[in-house]
Every structure is written in structure tokens, then in C-alpha cells.
Amino acid sequence: MTAILRVESAKLVRSSLVLTGLFALLSAFFFVVFPAFAEEAALIEEAFPAFLAGLLGIEELHTIEGFVGGYVFSVIWVLFAGIYFAYAAGGLIAGDVRARRMDLLLSNPVSRESVVLQKVAALWVPLVALNIGLFVVVYAAAAAIGETLDLVSLGVAHLLTVPYLLVCAGIGILFSVTLDRVESAQAGALGLVFVLWLIEGLSETAPEYDWIGIASPSRYYDPSAILVHEEYALADAAVLLAAFLALLGIALFVFVRRDI
Amino acid sequence: MCAQTETLDTEPDHDATTISLDGLTKRYGDVTANDAVSFDVGAGEIFGYLGPNGAGKTTTIRLLLGLIKPTSGSAAVLGADIRDRRALTAVKANIGYLPDSLGFEERQTGRQVLDYFARMRGDERREELLELFHPPLDKRVETYSHGNKRMLGIVQAFMHDPDLAILDEPTSGLDPLKQDRMHAFLEEERDAGKTIFFSSHVLSEVQRVCDRVGIIRNGGLVALEDVDDLLKRSGKRVRVQLAEPVDESAFVTSEMIDVEIIDATVRFTYTGKPAELLEYLVQFAVEDVDISDPQLDDIFKHYYGDDSPSGAG
Incomplete structure (x- = not known):
């Protein structure tokens, strides 16, 4: 039974492509400023508040690796994509229950477990679109400004976004099966992912705060x-x-x- | 990929029970939506589930489909206990469901909706049904009128040729022609051995198509009887406009109850045959006659008393 997976996947195609395009634009913008940025990197790194540096996990900003890791990945993947996955997963169940689509769906010989699993599995669409799209964009943009990134490291950096984003989606789906209103489920999920991200940043500022970030996926x-x-x-x-x-x-x- | 129903497509047995409710109860806090409802629906009958809006009809249906859990009591559908999720999921391959509020994927076209459900449970009767009910298949569901949505709902409910169809207010939103077509279709299905569970708040509709009727009010089952018996007891609501005032004793017969005479207008409930009433009326100077179905609430008042099971509607 893959009927639900097919329909849910198709529903995610458009938003995934739009998001990939937006993130590509954002990456391009980062890369345009990099050459000028690298010259002043030492100064910028020093001037950066510890909290912000901790949030973004900034290291070695003057190198392309440090820049991509500290800016492109921290902002686009850890923050924005994390929030998107929480939001998208938050809308998977609650909206269907409220609009009574779930009644009709569950009148089919399909178990509730299967409904949830197929809907979550449909998140392969943004996962693949974003990873492939941004891999190409980041590698090409780095080449365009005369820098080279290690393909293996870049590939691993992308690959390891998958478990991170799945956790964000897990938070979303939990909100979605618990709350009745789709707006609340989505807002709750993305809010929680954002707060966890902030907490993790705070925990990086001092060793005595280290423990508070332990439950943050971004850790x-x-x-x-x-x-x-x-x-x-x-x-x-x-x-x-x-x-x-x-x-x-x-x-x-x-x-x-x-009860539904 | 799609669930096949061959294994369950045995010849229907008219003595067999398709749906069986045993003290089915659903409470939401202080509100009792279904209060110890018990009845059986046999294979090959059209069972009307009649009650005013908010009486608990949809609650019963959603319990039967396992969408909500009973507070107490139980029920079996096509042999599956509704508390046994696995068994209930399996028999759904052989159930058609038409909900009262139709939740389709609004962005899909009608055709995509049918393809979607077909992948889950088959669609061997789709074309045949689309000749009777023809929603605009190439348009998105979000553009559909109420009637078109209902037709799409009917097609999806029957396209996999289920042995049991559970229909919640199936004709609401349909124009009278389509309603007639739906009624005729249901009778054909019944004659082919299918079981139809038909909820409605419209008495005349239930009278027309159903074999047996259960009446629910405030969550409790207040009557369970053959439609013929109900017909005999419910009668017709009649208003006669006479040319001049008439004496009650000269006009009223034993078949007339709840008689109300205001000047030259007589209102009553007629429990006899309509043809006899018309024959009787010709001897008076009748200016106008209006014969209609009684309101459900009138029937409750007259035939079942006003004492209802506790709880809300």
C-alpha cells in the first residue's frame, strides 16, 4: 500500500522546489559576500558576540569550509530547514483530522500506523530536493569564487542533515497527532525547534551551561x-x-x- | 496493491447479521452522544437510521468505523469487533462509506480522488457508477458544488462493490432527480444482496427506500421497526382549506388525529390511506388541499411520548 505515500509526496513537490530555490538564492547571497568577508574575518570573528558565535557554531571563518559550515549550513540547514520540517510534519495529521479527510481515508483498509508512516515517509521529497539542490549550488558557487570544497566532507555534511531534519519532523508529527488545530500543531512544532536551537546556542557560551543544550537536536x-x-x-x-x-x-x- | 475482496464476496445470507450493536455507548464528559444503543442489521436489507440533526447518528457511524472508541458496549461489522483494530481494518476492503461532511483532498481533481481510493480498495464498478452520477471529474474538488461533491462521494463509496455501504445523509445536497436515482440505485443494490446502512433526518426518504428503521433521539434508540409499521403509525400531515367553516363532528373521521379547526381551515394528521382521504374530501367544498409528511418531532411526540433518554443531542 503506497497510495498515501504517492499522494502525500506529490503534495510536497511544489513547496520543496520553492524552498530549494529560496535557499539557493540565500546561499548565492552568502557566497557573493565571502571574498570581502574573508579579508576581515579575523576582525569579525573577534567582534562576534559569544552567544551568536555559539548559535552558528562559527570556526575558521576566513576559510571557505569555516564559512560554509558556520554560515550556510548553520543558517539554512540547522535553522531554516529544521523549522520547515517541523512545520511540514506538523501539518500532516492535524489538518486531515480537522477537515474530516481522515474519516474518508480511514474508511479504506489501511491502518492508522500506515497512514502516519506513509505521510512521514513523504518527507523524502524535501529531503532529497534540498540536499541535491543545495549540494550542487554550494559546490558550484564555491568554484565560481575560486574556492574548492572537499566533495566527501560536503557530501557528509549533507548526509548528516537527514537525521537532524528527521528529528525536527518527529517533533512536528508528535504535535500533529496531539493537537486538534493544524495551526497550533505547526506553530508549536516550529516554535519548539526554534527554542531548542536558541537554547543550544546559549549552552555553547559557557561550559557551566553546557548541559542545557543536551536535549537540542542541533547539539x-x-x-x-x-x-x-x-x-x-x-x-x-x-x-x-x-x-x-x-x-x-x-x-x-x-x-x-x-478518537478522531 | 489494492486490496482484493474476493475472499469476502460470498453469496449474501439474508439471515446473517452484517452489523450488530450491543449496548454501544459514547460519552464526551457529561454529554452522552450514544446511550446503550443495541440493534442488528441483517444482510441484504436497507436499514434506515433516522433521527433529528444532532441525535447521535453520525456518532454511531463513526463508532462502527473505528474512528472513535466506545465508552462501553461493543459492535461488530461484517464479523469484525470494532474494538479489534486489525480485524476492522481488514473488513474495510468490503465497506463503502459516504460521510456526512465529505473531506476530499481539495486540490485533487475528481478523477485523482477516485484513482487515490482505487489504489487502496479497487474500482471495478467505477464506470458504471459514473453513468448514474457524474461529477466533473477533470475539475478540482475545491470548485465542486455541494451536489457534485456528494456524487463523487457516492461513486467512491460504491466503486469497489462493497457488501456493506454505510451512508450518512447520502442525498443531502443532491437535486430531486439525483435523489430519485440514488434511491433506485440503493434498491437495486439491496436486491443484489448488498446491505445498506442509511442515516437520514428526512422521514419521507427513509420511508421510501428503507426496509427497517431505527429511530434515534438524544443518543438513545427509541424505536426499531419495519417501515410499513412506521408508515401506518406516522400518517400524513394534511391541511384542508374549505369554502366555508365546517362543523367538527361533520368532518372528522376516526383516521384523523390532532385535529385543529380554525375557521374554514382544518389541519390534522391522517393515519389512513391517502386515496381514501381524497375520496372522502370530494363531498366537501374544498378550495385547497395540502398533504405532506409529518415532522419527525411530531412523530416522536405522538408515538413515542416525550420521555427521552437523558443526554444531549
Whole structure:
């Protein structure tokens, strides 16, 4: 049974393409300023408030790797894409229940588990569109300004966005099966992802605050480390995947038992 | 990929029970939406589930489909206990459902909607149904009128040739011609051995197509009987406009109840045959006659008393 997956995937195509285009534009904008930025990088790095540097995970800003990791990935992937996935997943169930589409859908010989799993699986569309689109854009833009990025590191940086974004989607789906209003589910999910991101940034400012970021998904994805130091934190990715599965499991548990 | 229904497509057994409710109860806090509702629907009958808006008809249907869980009591649909999710999901391949408020993917065209459901449960009767009911298939559902949506709903409910169709206010929004077509279609389905569970708040519709009727009010089942019996007891609402005032004793017969005479206008409920009434009336100087179905509430008042099970509507 893949009927729901097909329809849900088709519904996500347009927004995924628009988002990929927007992020490509944003990346291009970052790259345009990079040459001028690199010259003043030392100064900028020094002037950066610790909180902001912690938020973005800034390191080695004068190198293209540090710049891409600290700016392009931190802003576009960790913040914007994370918020998008929370928002998109937040709309998967609540809206259908409220508009009574779920009544008709569940009159088919399809289990509630299958409905949720197929809808979440449809997020492959933005996941693939964004990763392929931005991989190409970032690599090409770096080449255009005469810089080269290590293809393997860039590939891993992209690959490891997947578990991170899945956790954001897991937060969204949990809100979506719990709340009745689609607006509340989406706002709650994206708000929580944003707050967790802020908390993680705060926790980076001082060692004594370190523990407060432990529950933030962004703690477990560090694009600067991947691009600058070629440190591939696979254990962190595993933590994210486990968290996603746990969130999905709870969402299934809730959705299967609730009244619609 | 699509669920096949061959295994369940056995010859319908008229003695078999297709739907069986046993003390089915659903409470929302203090509100009792369904209060210990019990009845059976046999295979090959059109069962009318009649009640005013807000009586709890949709709640019963949503319980039967497993969309909501009963507070107590149980029910079985095509042999599957509604509390057994797996079993209920499996028999849904053989159920057609037409909800009261139709939630389609608004951006899909009618054709895409049907393709979507066809992938989940088949569509061997789609073309045949589209000859009877023809929503504009190439337009998006968001542009559909109420009637077009209802027609699309009817097609999707029957296109996989289910043994059981659960229809919630199926003719609302349909024009009278399509309503007649729907009624005729349901009778054909019944004659082919299909079971139809038909909820409505329109008495005349239920009288016309249903074999048996359950009447629900304020969440409780207040009557369960053959439609013929109900017809006999419900009668017709009649208003006669005479040329001049008439004496009550000269006009009223034993078949007339609830008689109200104001000047030259007589209102009453007629429990006899309409033809006999017309024969009777010719002896008076009648200026106008208006014969209509009684309001459901009148029937409740006259035949079931005003005592209703506690709870809200």
C-alpha cells in the first residue's frame, strides 16, 4: 500500500522546489559576500558576540569550509530547514483530522500506523530536493569564487542533515497527532525547534551551561566540525536517528489510540 | 496493491447479521452522544437510521468505523469487533462509506480522488457508477458544488462493490432527480444482496427506500421497526382549506388525529390511506388541499411520548 505515500509526496513537490530555490538564492547571497568577508574575518570573528558565535557554531571563518559550515549550513540547514520540517510534519495529521479527510481515508483498509508512516515517509521529497539542490549550488558557487570544497566532507555534511531534519519532523508529527488545530500543531512544532536551537546556542557560551543544550537536536549536528575538521560524528547521528524513532513511536502510540 | 475482496464476496445470507450493536455507548464528559444503543442489521436489507440533526447518528457511524472508541458496549461489522483494530481494518476492503461532511483532498481533481481510493480498495464498478452520477471529474474538488461533491462521494463509496455501504445523509445536497436515482440505485443494490446502512433526518426518504428503521433521539434508540409499521403509525400531515367553516363532528373521521379547526381551515394528521382521504374530501367544498409528511418531532411526540433518554443531542 503506497497510495498515501504517492499522494502525500506529490503534495510536497511544489513547496520543496520553492524552498530549494529560496535557499539557493540565500546561499548565492552568502557566497557573493565571502571574498570581502574573508579579508576581515579575523576582525569579525573577534567582534562576534559569544552567544551568536555559539548559535552558528562559527570556526575558521576566513576559510571557505569555516564559512560554509558556520554560515550556510548553520543558517539554512540547522535553522531554516529544521523549522520547515517541523512545520511540514506538523501539518500532516492535524489538518486531515480537522477537515474530516481522515474519516474518508480511514474508511479504506489501511491502518492508522500506515497512514502516519506513509505521510512521514513523504518527507523524502524535501529531503532529497534540498540536499541535491543545495549540494550542487554550494559546490558550484564555491568554484565560481575560486574556492574548492572537499566533495566527501560536503557530501557528509549533507548526509548528516537527514537525521537532524528527521528529528525536527518527529517533533512536528508528535504535535500533529496531539493537537486538534493544524495551526497550533505547526506553530508549536516550529516554535519548539526554534527554542531548542536558541537554547543550544546559549549552552555553547559557557561550559557551566553546557548541559542545557543536551536535549537540542542541533547539539548533535555540527557542520563546521565536518567541513573544517573532517570530523564525522556518526554517534551523534545515531542519537538523532534514535530520537526520531522514539518521537515517531510516541506519535504512533498516541494516534492509534485517540478518537478522531 | 489494492486490496482484493474476493475472499469476502460470498453469496449474501439474508439471515446473517452484517452489523450488530450491543449496548454501544459514547460519552464526551457529561454529554452522552450514544446511550446503550443495541440493534442488528441483517444482510441484504436497507436499514434506515433516522433521527433529528444532532441525535447521535453520525456518532454511531463513526463508532462502527473505528474512528472513535466506545465508552462501553461493543459492535461488530461484517464479523469484525470494532474494538479489534486489525480485524476492522481488514473488513474495510468490503465497506463503502459516504460521510456526512465529505473531506476530499481539495486540490485533487475528481478523477485523482477516485484513482487515490482505487489504489487502496479497487474500482471495478467505477464506470458504471459514473453513468448514474457524474461529477466533473477533470475539475478540482475545491470548485465542486455541494451536489457534485456528494456524487463523487457516492461513486467512491460504491466503486469497489462493497457488501456493506454505510451512508450518512447520502442525498443531502443532491437535486430531486439525483435523489430519485440514488434511491433506485440503493434498491437495486439491496436486491443484489448488498446491505445498506442509511442515516437520514428526512422521514419521507427513509420511508421510501428503507426496509427497517431505527429511530434515534438524544443518543438513545427509541424505536426499531419495519417501515410499513412506521408508515401506518406516522400518517400524513394534511391541511384542508374549505369554502366555508365546517362543523367538527361533520368532518372528522376516526383516521384523523390532532385535529385543529380554525375557521374554514382544518389541519390534522391522517393515519389512513391517502386515496381514501381524497375520496372522502370530494363531498366537501374544498378550495385547497395540502398533504405532506409529518415532522419527525411530531412523530416522536405522538408515538413515542416525550420521555427521552437523558443526554444531549
